[in-house]
Amino acid sequence: MWLAWSLFAIYLVGTLYLGFLGLKKTKDFSSFAIGDGAMSPWIVGVTLAASTASAATFIINPGFVYVHGLAAFMHLGVACFAGILFMLFIMSYKFRRIGSENKSVTIPGWLGHRYKSKSFAIYFSIINLLSFAFLVLLVGGISIVLQNLLGITNIVALLITLVFVTSYVILGGTYAHVFTNVLQGSLMVVVSLIVIATGVKLMIDNPDFWSVVSAKGVELTTLTNPKSNLYNDFFSVYVSGFLIGAALVCQPHIMTKALYVKSDKDVTKYLLIFTVVFMIFSLLLLAGFWAIYSVPSEALLDPSTGVFRQDLVMTKYLQLAFPDWLFTIISVVLIAAAMSTLDGLMVGLSTITANDFYLNLFGKKTLNQEDKYKAAHRVSHVVLVILAILTFIVTLNPPKLLGIFGQFGVYALVLTSLPPLLNGIFYKKLSLPTVWTFSILAIVIDIVLYVYGPAWFADSNLAFANPAVPAAIAILLTSIPALVIGYFQNRNIN
Numbered sequence: 001m002w003l004a005w006s007l008f009a010i011y012l013v014g015t016l017y018l019g020f021l022g023l024k025k026t027k028d029f030s031s032f033a034i035g036d037g038a039m040s041p042w043i044v045g046v047t048l049a050a051s052t053a054s055a056a057t058f059i060i061n062p063g064f065v066y067v068h069g070l071a072a073f074m075h076l077g078v079a080c081f082a083g084i085l086f087m088l089f090i091m092s093y094k095f096r097r098i099g100s101e102n103k104s105v106t107i108p109g110w111l112g113h114r115y116k117s118k119s120f121a122i123y124f125s126i127i128n129l130l131s132f133a134f135l136v137l138l139v140g141g142i143s144i145v146l147q148n149l150l151g152i153t154n155i156v157a158l159l160i161t162l163v164f165v166t167s168y169v170i171l172g173g174t175y176a177h178v179f180t181n182v183l184q185g186s187l188m189v190v191v192s193l194i195v196i197a198t199g200v201k202l203m204i205d206n207p208d209f210w211s212v213v214s215a216k217g218v219e220l221t222t223l224t225n226p227k228s229n230l231y232n233d234f235f236s237v238y239v240s241g242f243l244i245g246a247a248l249v250c251q252p253h254i255m256t257k258a259l260y261v262k263s264d265k266d267v268t269k270y271l272l273i274f275t276v277v278f279m280i281f282s283l284l285l286l287a288g289f290w291a292i293y294s295v296p297s298e299a300l301l302d303p304s305t306g307v308f309r310q311d312l313v314m315t316k317y318l319q320l321a322f323p324d325w326l327f328t329i330i331s332v333v334l335i336a337a338a339m340s341t342l343d344g345l346m347v348g349l350s351t352i353t354a355n356d357f358y359l360n361l362f363g364k365k366t367l368n369q370e371d372k373y374k375a376a377h378r379v380s381h382v383v384l385v386i387l388a389i390l391t392f393i394v395t396l397n398p399p400k401l402l403g404i405f406g407q408f409g410v411y412a413l414v415l416t417s418l419p420p421l422l423n424g425i426f427y428k429k430l431s432l433p434t435v436w437t438f439s440i441l442a443i444v445i446d447i448v449l450y451v452y453g454p455a456w457f458a459d460s461n462l463a464f465a466n467p468a469v470p471a472a473i474a475i476l477l478t479s480i481p482a483l484v485i486g487y488f489q490n491r492n493i494n
Contacts, residue, residue, distance in 0.1 A: 072228075
């Protein structure tokens with residue numbers, strides 16, 4: 001236990017130091033939100049990969065592979081990854097150029113400038129609060145690892161996490177996020193390669209590996225899992241995975257990375273770096289298979305209730321696969337992985353709330369831009385504290401499946417953002433009523449299908465329990481029609 005506390009203390013001190021370095025670089029609200037707009041693409045690429053991977057990839061998602069098999073890996077690790085890459089490469093360049101011209105620091109601000117509508121920016125600042133569900137997922141995942149690593153209660157783990165992350169984000173904003181993510185991302189790459197190498201060795205050393213996995217359920221090794229309530233057909237595994245991966249790029253802590261650099265050439269560089277690093281992270285989902293082979297099922301039962309806990313899969317596998325000292329090191333890095341997304345999301349949410357909600361609704365029109373930014377900077381700090389308190393309250397009794405809870409909130413957010421972002425990037429002539437209609441319609445379709453889809457379409461075999469399925473349908477029914485309408489509105493424009 002002393003080693004765990006020692007390593008965790010070193011990590012805390014090192015990260016706080018980077019937060020102080022961020023404080024020195026943060027001179028105003030703009031630098032708090034997006035830095036100086038001329039960061040190294042190497043730093044941005046690693047930061048983007050680290051903040052995209054998060055607790056879901058490192059802690060939560062291997063549990064879905066353990067329960068649902070190859071279909072879950074193909075959905076979360078392949079189809080979703082392909083969708084993220086596709087959308088990043090087609091959107092980032094023009095998003096950066098337009099954002100630079102308008103001096104945007106957030107996605108709602110970008111949309112407000114692009115569509116020349118303050119009310120549209122306010123609307124999206126409110127919609128972005130749905131990211132709170134992802135905050136709960138991240139903090140809940142960190143708490144699980146901290147409890148196992150340090151032998152502390154959920155309450156203590158939550159307090160350590162929220163007080164620590166909120167503190168260094170308040171200190172340095174985006175610079176603290178970037179500096180700490182470079183450290184966290186580098187540690188994540190090293191540990192990921194160690195875990196992957198060990199897992200591959202497990203499969204090579206045991207020729208019966210896949211037969212043992214298959215013996216526990218042949219559907220665990222098929223490209224779709226007919227027995228799964230989440231990944232039972234081609235649409236639920238591949239189509240919905242690709243579409244929701246593409247939409248996830250619209251999260252505030254992902255798309256705005258394009259505003260961190262100064263040229264399209266830098267965008268290309270950081271996207272290529274992101275591709276390599278995030279592919280390494282995605283391979284960690286294979287740990288679900290390694291756990292099927294090597295972790296006794298009774299090890300995944302909650303000791304107090306006897307209920308199966310799929311969110312313990314990664315932790316228990318690592319505990320079994322590595323000696324105590326190495327397991328401790330890896331666990332600290334898992335915590336870093338989750339915090340790397342948590343800090344970026346907190347920067348994004350606090351910035352959006354201050355810049356696009358507070359200033360648009362309550363900012364005095366008589367104030368100049370500098371004074372408005374000073375006011376937004378102060379408000380962003382207050383928002384950070386409020387977010388931390390609310391997250392603590394919810395995660396005291398977390399939802400049963402953190403992964404599903406987090407997915408549903410994030411998916412609802414990105415669905416509303418996708419139609420206006422796509423039209424704003426691809427077309428010159430923009431129709432605010434069109435994108436506003438499809439934006440609202442997207443979230444309505446998603447919620448209605450998630451709640452009533454299983455009853456209304458009982459014979460369809462669609463896995464509505466998987467939040468990506470109703471979300472993908474909503475994308476097909478809103479983003480594509482919005483693009484088609486935009487095409488006809490712009491076809492005679494040179």
